[in-house]
Amino acid sequence: MNATDRPLLRVERLTKRYGERFACQDVSFDLWPGEVMGVVGESGSGKTTLLNCLSARLGPDGGRVLYNTRHQGMRDIYETSEAERRLLMRTDWGLVHQNPRDGLRLAVSAGANIGERLMAVGARHYGEIRQAATDWLGRVEIDEARIDDLPRAFSGGMQQRLQIARNLVTRPRIVFMDEPTGGLDVSVQARLLDLLRELVASLGLSVVVVTHDLAVVRLLAHRLMVMRQGRVVESGLTDQVLDDPQHAYTQLLVSSVLQA
Amino acid sequence: MYVSVKGGERAIAAAHKLLAEERRGDPEVPELTLPQIEQQLSLAVTRVMSEGALYDPELAALAIKQARGDLVEAIFLLRAYRTTLPRFATSLPIDTGRMDVRRRVSATFKDIPGGQVLGPTFDYTHRLLDFDLAEPKPVAAPDAEESEPQAAQPMPSVAAILGQEGLLEPEEPGDESAPLTDLTREPLSFPAGREARLQALARGDEGFLLSLGYSTQRGYGRNHPFAGEIRMGDVTVEIQPEELPFPIGIGEIEVTECQMVNSFKGSKTKPPQFTRGYGLTFGHGERKAMSMALVDRALRCRELGEEPSSPAQDEEFVLYHCDSLEASGFVQHLKLPHYVDFQSELVMVREMRERAAAARKAEAAE
């Protein structure tokens, strides 16, 4: 059986509780290679909890997250060892935090931030690491001359682009993104979205992107899930869901954006 | 018995009487004299003078006696006395380069001009209880050879030696015409200047600074320290009277100074240079001077372009919490009556519990 016959990520009835309250309940979906899945909902809807469960950072109370590994087929990520999970996280997976300061090493240079994952998987040639860092700065539209600057000297938009480069340098198969444009100015957001769309397409990345901003999913996501109170209330192709929302909550969500 | 609602005055008077008795201890045992404390508990005396911010060994000895050896309490006594003193003059900065040195060590060079002078140190003693000290002994005659005064050799500071090659960052002289912050007269404000920081650290609690300095060594704000030089000895305090064209010496004080040499900074454009941290105490106070120097360097992080991430680098955290009087007072004030606040809480918690119980009962009845 060929690995491409199967989804890259399969989520089955995923449930996470905080005490009595369900943070997310019975969430199921497949993510295929090259596909971008958007998850929208207001704060408290459970979308960030879902992302944390998917990215192996928060053990669920029920259900499974299966990942199509390179050599062992579909595996429940919560049944792999911590060593395997951590290896996945620095090779196959990427994670883009809403606040770039959570995803960057602020005390080391931009070049080292990009090079870290390469070194973590065994790169031992300084010149090559530096070349890769230079290339990636270019790809995320940061002036190469800033390779030795510390990230805290960067603007918010640049920090976010640096965080993206730091994740993509090892060519991950899946990238999890949590409000990647949150906290940025509108003009900066637009530029970042363009860049993300171009990178996702050219690298054939699979992405799960969580956001409250419908403009982000409109531009990036192929498919969409709308979450409310921990449950998926509606899902489908992005354009379909946004142009012809079926669920009352989705309708409200879409109309509130139009009015704004 | 704990003071009840009435009769507090009588209880306090009785407590003070008891305290005086406890302080004196068994009347069969001879009473301590101030010279005994000053001479034989001299390191306690210097700590009380340093953190009490008053150079007066006799009063410090008195404070220690009165405080029954509780040094934080003794520091409190001395500070409370100090604050009543009028200020006649402001001394010139002391010149530790002209110190009459009794101890001087550098961990950065095996030998230095003027040599390493071990002096009176615990450093290389084995910590084995010396049971011979248990009983008083007659004083041995001074060893003639040892008491031979050493030929005075110039002792340039290690910092100056490193500075000649530009290896150590220069000490910025600052604006001498600008008035210095004086923490004994003005409140702290942030960001604090280095002089305010050093004053606060000089008066700061030794234990607190020790732990903070230690935390930087263990990775919480690391700055690669080397003990460039520690020197201890007497320096002259001088004042410059307005009516005289030259300064006059008004006395000698014993101080310990630590010049810490720390990790180098540098970039492609600026050659690397070691950075410094500074510590100074009255008397012989090496542990405190070194801790102070480590914390001083840690607090310079912003100025040196380091990201503050650890407690020792957090100026507000360090300076607001380093003073033993403030800390001891506030922690111990919890012993004071809080009847009223607690009563208010009691009433509220009871009320809320009653309401909850009533609601449960109502639910059960449905």
Place this chain on the structure above:
Amino acid sequence: MSGTETGYNYAYLDEQTKRMLRRVILKAVAIPGYQVPFGNREMPMPHGWGTGGIQVTASIIGPDDVLKVIDQGADDTTNAVSIRSFFAKTAGVATTTRTEEATIVQTRHRIPEKPLKEGQILVYQVPIPEPLRWLEPRETETRKMHALSEYGIMHVRLYEDIATHGRIATSYDYPVQVNERYIMRPSPIPKFDNPKMDMNPALQLFGAGREKRIYAVPPYTKVKSLDFDDHPFEVQRWDESCALCGATDSFLDEIVTSDRGDRMFVCSDSDYCGDRQAARRKEAAE
């Protein structure tokens, strides 16, 4: 036991403690470079003076041993003198300053210049054993990183050095990888000494008292200093030679001789330097 301080056991520590330490040492030898936690004891010297090394030495020393103690390479430095006299007193052992005569060499910050032989034990005093400490202050996380061989961050540090200074700027306590597995701090020896650790015939034991860790490099074990393919590990070099013995191949201490900044350079290893001076005198006399 003749020559021992009354009231204390042979070599200061009680026998149960020594057995515990020996078990820890055996484990450390079995897993080269792995830091084995142990129950540190209060010693009559302060932490930072070498309590870890002293406990290791106390647990392995016997009446037939010959002990050499150096600090900064020299036998006559104050702390070396103090530790040597401690063991002379409490264990009644013979002491020496000659590297080749010693069965145990306890050291702070150096490896002797003369090559060590099979059967000798080098005991290092270690202030901070954890090589990942500056990058990650939390012990729970560093132990995980060791367990999973997550060492990429060590090279991030070296990368930063090269990016900023054009070269790896770590000059002492230079991290190594032992037996192609654990990353280890060699204690603050100059990187000049790092190559001596590799395939050394002697047993190397490391004791960190305050941090409560013992680790080891067994004889003939690979020890590699971390580097990049295009920025290989290098040791310090001096333009000067030793002012006393003329050595050009040893680690040199700088001594400031005047307040005008005049300096001279002499061997840090006093035994090595002394032997070379004696040989020169002999040559001159012949």
